[in-house]
Amino acid sequence: MGVVNRRRFLATAVGGGFTLAWALPGGVMEAVAQTAPGTPLTPASAGGTPVGIWVVIKPDDTTVIRIARSEMGQGTLTGLAQLVADELGADWKKVTTEYVPPEANQANKRAWGEMLTGGSQGIRQSVDYVRQGGAAARTMLEQAAAAQWGVAPSECRGHEGAVTHAASGKRLRYGQLAEAAGKLPVPRDVALKAPGDWTIIGKPLPRLDTVEKTNGAAVYAIDVALPGMLLAAVAQCPVFGGKLAGFDAPAVQGMPGVRHVLPVGDNAVAVVADTWWQAKTALEKLPVTWDEGPGAQENSKAIAARLAEGLDATTAAVGNQAGDAPGVLAKAKRTVTATYGAPFLNHATLEPMNCTAKMDGDRLEVWVGTQNGDATLAAAAEASGVPLDRVRVNKYLLGGGFGRRGQQDYTRQAVLLAKQIPGRPVKLIWSREEDMQHGYYRPITQCKLTAALDDAGNVDALHVRISGQSILAYLAPNRLNNGVDMAQFQGLIPAEFGYNAIPNLLIDHAMRNTAVPVGFWRGVNHNQNAVYVECFIDELAAVAGRDPLEFRRAMLAKSPKHLAVLNAAAERAGWGTPPPSGVFRGICQNCGFGSFTAAVAEVSVSKAGDLKILRIVAATNPGYVVNPDQVTAQVEGSFTYGMSALLYSENTVEGGRVVESNFDSYQVARMADTPKIETVLAPTGGFWGGVGEPTIAVAAPAVLNAIYAATGKRIRTLPLKNADLSHA
Amino acid sequence: MVKLDVNGRAHEIDVDPDTPLLWVLREQLGMTGTKYGCGVAQCGACTVHVDGQVTRSCQLPVGSVSGKVLTIEGLSPDSSHPVQAAWLAHQVPQCGYCQSGQIMAAVALLNEKPQPTNDDINEAMTNICRCGTYQRIRVAIHSVAGGKA
Numbered sequence A: 001m002g003v004v005n006r007r008r009f010l011a012t013a014v015g016g017g018f019t020l021a022w023a024l025p026g027g028v029m030e031a032v033a034q035t036a037p038g039t040p041l042t043p044a045s046a047g048g049t050p051v052g053i054w055v056v057i058k059p060d061d062t063t064v065i066r067i068a069r070s071e072m073g074q075g076t077l078t079g080l081a082q083l084v085a086d087e088l089g090a091d092w093k094k095v096t097t098e099y100v101p102p103e104a105n106q107a108n109k110r111a112w113g114e115m116l117t118g119g120s121q122g123i124r125q126s127v128d129y130v131r132q133g134g135a136a137a138r139t140m141l142e143q144a145a146a147a148q149w150g151v152a153p154s155e156c157r158g159h160e161g162a163v164t165h166a167a168s169g170k171r172l173r174y175g176q177l178a179e180a181a182g183k184l185p186v187p188r189d190v191a192l193k194a195p196g197d198w199t200i201i202g203k204p205l206p207r208l209d210t211v212e213k214t215n216g217a218a219v220y221a222i223d224v225a226l227p228g229m230l231l232a233a234v235a236q237c238p239v240f241g242g243k244l245a246g247f248d249a250p251a252v253q254g255m256p257g258v259r260h261v262l263p264v265g266d267n268a269v270a271v272v273a274d275t276w277w278q279a280k281t282a283l284e285k286l287p288v289t290w291d292e293g294p295g296a297q298e299n300s301k302a303i304a305a306r307l308a309e310g311l312d313a314t315t316a317a318v319g320n321q322a323g324d325a326p327g328v329l330a331k332a333k334r335t336v337t338a339t340y341g342a343p344f345l346n347h348a349t350l351e352p353m354n355c356t357a358k359m360d361g362d363r364l365e366v367w368v369g370t371q372n373g374d375a376t377l378a379a380a381a382e383a384s385g386v387p388l389d390r391v392r393v394n395k396y397l398l399g400g401g402f403g404r405r406g407q408q409d410y411t412r413q414a415v416l417l418a419k420q421i422p423g424r425p426v427k428l429i430w431s432r433e434e435d436m437q438h439g440y441y442r443p444i445t446q447c448k449l450t451a452a453l454d455d456a457g458n459v460d461a462l463h464v465r466i467s468g469q470s471i472l473a474y475l476a477p478n479r480l481n482n483g484v485d486m487a488q489f490q491g492l493i494p495a496e497f498g499y500n501a502i503p504n505l506l507i508d509h510a511m512r513n514t515a516v517p518v519g520f521w522r523g524v525n526h527n528q529n530a531v532y533v534e535c536f537i538d539e540l541a542a543v544a545g546r547d548p549l550e551f552r553r554a555m556l557a558k559s560p561k562h563l564a565v566l567n568a569a570a571e572r573a574g575w576g577t578p579p580p581s582g583v584f585r586g587i588c589q590n591c592g593f594g595s596f597t598a599a600v601a602e603v604s605v606s607k608a609g610d611l612k613i614l615r616i617v618a619a620t621n622p623g624y625v626v627n628p629d630q631v632t633a634q635v636e637g638s639f640t641y642g643m644s645a646l647l648y649s650e651n652t653v654e655g656g657r658v659v660e661s662n663f664d665s666y667q668v669a670r671m672a673d674t675p676k677i678e679t680v681l682a683p684t685g686g687f688w689g690g691v692g693e694p695t696i697a698v699a700a701p702a703v704l705n706a707i708y709a710a711t712g713k714r715i716r717t718l719p720l721k722n723a724d725l726s727h728a
Numbered sequence B: 001m002v003k004l005d006v007n008g009r010a011h012e013i014d015v016d017p018d019t020p021l022l023w024v025l026r027e028q029l030g031m032t033g034t035k036y037g038c039g040v041a042q043c044g045a046c047t048v049h050v051d052g053q054v055t056r057s058c059q060l061p062v063g064s065v066s067g068k069v070l071t072i073e074g075l076s077p078d079s080s081h082p083v084q085a086a087w088l089a090h091q092v093p094q095c096g097y098c099q100s101g102q103i104m105a106a107v108a109l110l111n112e113k114p115q116p117t118n119d120d121i122n123e124a125m126t127n128i129c130r131c132g133t134y135q136r137i138r139v140a141i142h143s144v145a146g147g148k149a
């Protein structure tokens, strides 16, 4: 992709001894702000002709497809390029990509649409307009050929990188037509291909960014090297909400390489040095005093008690309701109750937070990995005091995002530092410890579920009470709906919940906030809610004496897509056939991010309690599949991320700060934990669902239900490292 | 001055000998393929070879390195090492950030055990991948062992 090529140039420059400056070809970016959005945006598209705003074609047929979302491993770069290329009739071998710079989007009334990359929406929320972009460009190329040949455009067909005219046998490559095509008006509302005519969408094409990710050439923001660049290590008040009270700069100012010791906003201090290692070494020696503030009182025990109170509180916000669950439960002969819980979790992207910034007079430039280019531009402008149109944001590949890089705190810090050292680029890198202790954690919640079973063992009433922290209350209180965080009900709202047929249903949320910052996290809310509901449904099946699959099937009769994907997983796993001796199965399903998922886990648990996850069958119906191999990779990745949360990871709070500091205390899943993951793609077409997150919701409950089958134990509080799985 | 042999090139570097090899590679030599993930020998993002031995460079003072260092950049001139080829064939990388370390760890494993079992892989491949590419890494390693990369 263009961005990567540009960075390669950079890497070369560094090897040559900081002699070459990073530079765009003359005035490219300035031009963008003043001209139509077709202007080349990065060196990757320089020398080519924009045909519409999404496609740039060079004389040698190189086809640059513009990508507004961010690539963080989820394959969206390749998937979005496939969508455009198919409608364009591109020769896939000639396709490359470039990021749309956020300032170009800003200067052109957000012509490239949404940049936010989260909620598994990179593809499903841009599919229509990016395909339109490809179709418009193809139409322009066909029109250009028709004009040259003096025939009707309707007789011309753009396909595999060329326009052909069947009657005369004439053919012109896109590279030959681009210049003329680029001058034509961009048509609107071009008819899109029917799914049956797709030639690039739906193919398991190799990703466009793999080679550089196998030879060290891929450049992430942490790798940025600029002439005269200084490096910064930062310490933020370890207590949430605390402030910087003071620091003794002279104590470290004589240390090797140290150039500056500076406050960063009101809650952090940084050492700036010639290298990051020098900065970090000096920072560790820097005497700092903090004003910890009231946040220092916060701790895990108090939080747990606060949440437990919410489980029975009389007031709660309703997310899904039918009949009279409380009334039926109060009178029911047979009720079942259980309480579950899930901890705070750091995202722990493998690339720690980092950002490079440079203030030059009234101009600001930043180099950063971000899930939201628009928001980064706005935050950088605000932190610097420079107007938006004086800011450049260079987007890099992300060494993981998972929601964390949708936040702008690290960008703001870099900008605040750069402001104090004008004219010099400053690269701020968080240590892993800093990253672990200053997350936007997956919110902590508890959940109490109560059900009434009738004489036949059917669920007559279900009350799901979630108690816990709200992401929106912390991050975006303006998005609360009369004080209610509807996102808390992800997976449980009528549009997603599979068990709406339960006659008496109440799903509600008692918001109980903490001093800990919370944020969006891969599959957030779904991955806690699915544990609660799908494990509890399993409990009900056991009480009713029914097979967990049969029990769910009966309850999902009116939710055909949920049912179909559940059946797909069950069938592949061989549910109903006996598993090998010592092996036990668990099953579950969920709907989220526009997709339907289900999983069957096979585990063994020794008498002493050693768990082995042997096999996971994960079925998914995302409607249409853009790239089956990449969807499979996302299913594998989501399962693995969910497995870390299931087995090991938790953040606890003492004295208002996070206790865990690195991967020794915050363990994550590794190779030895990883079972055979069998992905079942069960797309029905007809809709576009997400794929980056949905499977995480079914990872943990499938395994937990299998553990019950193996041990008779219901583990209701995560992670499993705290549970005793030994059994008789 | 610290003397260092990296990918067959000799360097003399003016750096505090206590600086971890990782940061010398990244900051003094500008070789950024080797990554920082934890700094405490937990994640393996910084994995290189020193005299053929798989080594987490974040905990290794550069002054103590006397052997030949091999980094991802020196594995092959054109990304054609069988392990790189297998990574490509099996589309292993997602974000890619861990993959330099994963590849260096896999190369060392295969050098030592050309036909590793699943248990060998579990034991040798302890690098963290937050994107969850473990299954593909396993398959890719087996494909190299089977000569099918």
Ligand code: FES
Pocket: B035, B036, B037, B038, B039, B040, B041, B042, B043, B044, B045, B046, B047, B056, B057, B058, B059
């Ligand atoms: S950075 Fe060396 S093991 Fe993590």
Ligand code: FES
Pocket: A073, A350, A399, A400, B093, B094, B095, B096, B097, B098, B099, B128, B129, B130, B131, B132, B133
């Ligand atoms: S590919 Fe992202 S951490 Fe491994």
